[in-house]
Amino acid sequence: MSNFIVKKVAVLGAGVMGAQIAAHCVNAKVPVVLFDLPAKEGNKNGIVLKAIEGLKKLSPAPLGNKEDAALIEVANYEDNLELLAGCDLIIEAIAERMDWKHDLYKKVAPHIGANAIFASNTSGLSIEKLAEGFDSDLKARFCGVHFFNPPRYMHLVELIPTASTRPEILDQLETFLTSTLGKGVVRAKDTPNFIANRVGIFGMLATIHEAEKFGLSVDVVDDLTGAKLGRAKSGTFRTADVVGLDTMGHVIKTMQDTLQDDPFFSLYKTPDVLAKLIEKGALGQKTGGGFYKKVGKEIQRLDFATGEYVPGGAKAADIVGRILKEKDPVKKFKAMRESTNPQAQFLWAIYRDAFHYIAVHLDTIADNARDVDFAMRWGFGWSVGPFETWQAAGWTQIAQWVKEDIEAGKALTDTPLPSWVFSAPVAEKGVHTAEGSYSVSKNAYVPLSDLPVYKRQQFRAPVVGSTTVDARTAGTTVFEDESVRLWHSDDEVLVISLKTKMHVIGDGVIKGIKRGLEEAEKGYKGLVIWNTDAAEGGAFSAGADLQSALPAFMTGGAKAMEPIVRELQDCFMAMKYSNIPVVAAVAGLALGGGCEMALHASKRVASIESYIGLVEVGVGLVPAGGGLKEAAVRAAGEAKGNDILQFLKTGFTNAATAQVSKSALEAKAMGYLKEDDVIVFNPYELLHVAKVTARSMFDAGYRAPLRRPVPVTGRYGWATIRGQLVNMRDGGFISAYDYQLGDTIAEIVTGGDIDQGSYVSEQWLLDMERKAFISLLNNPKTQERIMGMMQTGKPVRN
Numbered sequence: 001m002s003n004f005i006v007k008k009v010a011v012l013g014a015g016v017m018g019a020q021i022a023a024h025c026v027n028a029k030v031p032v033v034l035f036d037l038p039a040k041e042g043n044k045n046g047i048v049l050k051a052i053e054g055l056k057k058l059s060p061a062p063l064g065n066k067e068d069a070a071l072i073e074v075a076n077y078e079d080n081l082e083l084l085a086g087c088d089l090i091i092e093a094i095a096e097r098m099d100w101k102h103d104l105y106k107k108v109a110p111h112i113g114a115n116a117i118f119a120s121n122t123s124g125l126s127i128e129k130l131a132e133g134f135d136s137d138l139k140a141r142f143c144g145v146h147f148f149n150p151p152r153y154m155h156l157v158e159l160i161p162t163a164s165t166r167p168e169i170l171d172q173l174e175t176f177l178t179s180t181l182g183k184g185v186v187r188a189k190d191t192p193n194f195i196a197n198r199v200g201i202f203g204m205l206a207t208i209h210e211a212e213k214f215g216l217s218v219d220v221v222d223d224l225t226g227a228k229l230g231r232a233k234s235g236t237f238r239t240a241d242v243v244g245l246d247t248m249g250h251v252i253k254t255m256q257d258t259l260q261d262d263p264f265f266s267l268y269k270t271p272d273v274l275a276k277l278i279e280k281g282a283l284g285q286k287t288g289g290g291f292y293k294k295v296g297k298e299i300q301r302l303d304f305a306t307g308e309y310v311p312g313g314a315k316a317a318d319i320v321g322r323i324l325k326e327k328d329p330v331k332k333f334k335a336m337r338e339s340t341n342p343q344a345q346f347l348w349a350i351y352r353d354a355f356h357y358i359a360v361h362l363d364t365i366a367d368n369a370r371d372v373d374f375a376m377r378w379g380f381g382w383s384v385g386p387f388e389t390w391q392a393a394g395w396t397q398i399a400q401w402v403k404e405d406i407e408a409g410k411a412l413t414d415t416p417l418p419s420w421v422f423s424a425p426v427a428e429k430g431v432h433t434a435e436g437s438y439s440v441s442k443n444a445y446v447p448l449s450d451l452p453v454y455k456r457q458q459f460r461a462p463v464v465g466s467t468t469v470d471a472r473t474a475g476t477t478v479f480e481d482e483s484v485r486l487w488h489s490d491d492e493v494l495v496i497s498l499k500t501k502m503h504v505i506g507d508g509v510i511k512g513i514k515r516g517l518e519e520a521e522k523g524y525k526g527l528v529i530w531n532t533d534a535a536e537g538g539a540f541s542a543g544a545d546l547q548s549a550l551p552a553f554m555t556g557g558a559k560a561m562e563p564i565v566r567e568l569q570d571c572f573m574a575m576k577y578s579n580i581p582v583v584a585a586v587a588g589l590a591l592g593g594g595c596e597m598a599l600h601a602s603k604r605v606a607s608i609e610s611y612i613g614l615v616e617v618g619v620g621l622v623p624a625g626g627g628l629k630e631a632a633v634r635a636a637g638e639a640k641g642n643d644i645l646q647f648l649k650t651g652f653t654n655a656a657t658a659q660v661s662k663s664a665l666e667a668k669a670m671g672y673l674k675e676d677d678v679i680v681f682n683p684y685e686l687l688h689v690a691k692v693t694a695r696s697m698f699d700a701g702y703r704a705p706l707r708r709p710v711p712v713t714g715r716y717g718w719a720t721i722r723g724q725l726v727n728m729r730d731g732g733f734i735s736a737y738d739y740q741l742g743d744t745i746a747e748i749v750t751g752g753d754i755d756q757g758s759y760v761s762e763q764w765l766l767d768m769e770r771k772a773f774i775s776l777l778n779n780p781k782t783q784e785r786i787m788g789m790m791q792t793g794k795p796v797r798n
Helices: 016-027 046-055 066-071 081-086 098-111 167-180 196-214 218-225 237-243 245-258 272-280 318-325 329-338 342-365 369-380 386-392 395-407 452-456 507-523 546-556 558-576 593-599 627-639 644-656 664-670 683-699 714-730 736-749 762-777 780-792
Strands: 009-012 032-036 073-076 089-092 117-120 142-147 156-161 184-187 292-295 298-302 309-311 436-439 444-446 476-480 484-488 493-498 526-529 582-591 603-613 678-680
Touching: 009 016, 016 032, 016 046, 016 066, 032 046, 046 066, 046 073, 081 098, 089 098, 117 167, 142 167, 156 167, 156 369, 167 184, 167 452, 184 369, 196 218, 196 245, 196 342, 196 369, 218 237, 218 298, 218 342, 237 245, 237 292, 245 272, 318 329, 318 342, 329 342, 329 386, 329 395, 342 369, 342 386, 342 395, 369 386, 369 436, 386 395, 452 683, 476 507, 484 507, 493 507, 493 683, 507 526, 507 558, 526 683, 546 558, 546 780, 558 593, 558 762, 582 593, 582 683, 593 603, 593 627, 603 664, 603 683, 627 644, 627 736, 627 762, 644 714, 644 736, 664 678, 678 683, 714 736, 736 762, 762 780
Parallel strands: 009 032, 009 089, 032 073, 089 117, 117 142, 156 184, 493 526, 526 582, 582 603, 603 678
Antiparallel strands: 142 156, 292 298, 298 309, 436 444, 476 484, 484 493
């Protein structure tokens, strides 16, 4: 075994991408130094300092915890180049100008350490040309490493070697990017714009072309090409506005300058409508106008014919919406192609153009079809890649239809589909099979990478058509019903996966957890709570299943809810005091009861993208699954004999204001995660790390914690918090009902109307939670909030 440990990273260029890459390194506990030009006035590091300050204001937040901005070391090219010698990885992220990059490389090259990897975050310039002028040693350690914006959230990083890059350099970098920074790495060939931008920008240009041809407005196109196709809900034109029309123009210019021999070259002309917007300085969201413009409260759209902004909001035709809802892709594509509706014809045209393009270019831009699909899924937010879509819709039939359109002059070029599309083995099996994905250059199916880092991913990202193991059925099932599945992989750890919608917690889940605890105590080293959609943005748990509890409430009133709440509390306490470690593998939303489930685990292993909080006040209730009890217990533990109230403020405020962490790092600062809880950056590694954690806790001689009495602040603490709430209510910051809810939470976390310094049991606090919850259920204002949330999905303020 040989470790490649990145002890420090340097990022050259404190622009939008450079600063955010530096921020994500800090998220992952990787020391980083951020360079830029020396400022002409004031502090010489002023440019970098301004960029770091800007990170705190960006949305979505690049930093998991804003306070960590201070951990980014600042530097400039004039005074601090010697700092490069201590860096194992240097990422250049300056503007996309070959001459500027070469000038910078001449400056920094003498200071780069003998074993450091040097990489450019170019979005499309030739890596081979960028390396011109390097000595052979540095050239062997140079490559492209293309992050996607925003780098914390976009899973894709493209890795592009030169002809001289040493293979082990790429392997080391892929390992670091995958596990430490949590990225999905795709190796691309050194062609203009690499894979994702090449296919994605072509797709946007083709969409603009076909929209004009079929006379469709930008709002209709966005409705058609967003969530309805399983792509970013912003669609095509709004996405362009967000990216920046100047940025899009630059990428198109790269294609114009470097792809003259491309059969689709005529499409790479900057569309007139885009050129006019750029000329006017209407660059999209950053300038307040592009394809869309906000006028007052109204979002207006650009009318291509007049160049003026007009009211927007038009949607796809109902008949086309029905076609897109068809579950069977074969039937869906047949209906799309045969429809006479211009919107359906437009959709067939953009799919046909994409299939035509990726087939013609697969050989030159990627090693295999899977890399194209992953690039589009991870870099452009598509739920299904273009080759996957083609194969699912019937490889041969789609190929035949594309061929017919090319011959009829309906396609963007008369270049025929390459022969491999119609030949064995692809004509018989498609491009994705159990053996791997098709590579044109090898005329064979290429399996997934076998780098050791991927052993940390029990269930790797699948592609449609491959027989990747399905996490929903993998391993040995111990028990399964409609709510949960208990299973294992012969590795001494029992896993419980919730099957309810958004993994809400109802009677079935509670019974499943209790059964899991019994089974695990009989013959396993631990129980892991992990959901099969954790890596695909699924929730850990959106909380208690209010919908399923509604019938009991309707027939028996609030009192009928008491045994249900008690059952939930008992379940979570059984988790906390289990004789084997219970590890919560948290990813995505962990709200209300979902947060409480995580709080009662022996340990939490959380994806960086974990959004954790007690949100019950939004529906006029207070946490009743032990969340407030845990706030009191943890505050008492942290106080270590000092004034508990100082340590209780965070837990109280979190619950009273329904604050949700914007990352696992922030969840630590808020106290929802403990200091020794583990944060995982790659969601595909979450299950592996959770299992390793459970086994190591067991092997270290795990014992359930002893039940201890809890010291509380009593009426002194309650009165102190109440005084602050009165000020907020009287100042108009909270409503009278918010005050009542806040006061109820204060009563519970302080132990209520008892002496300061009293000791109470956890059960005392749980009883207070439960009684308050049942009492509030009877309140008409709470009922208003619950009904409002169930009908609109938004909190009602009353």
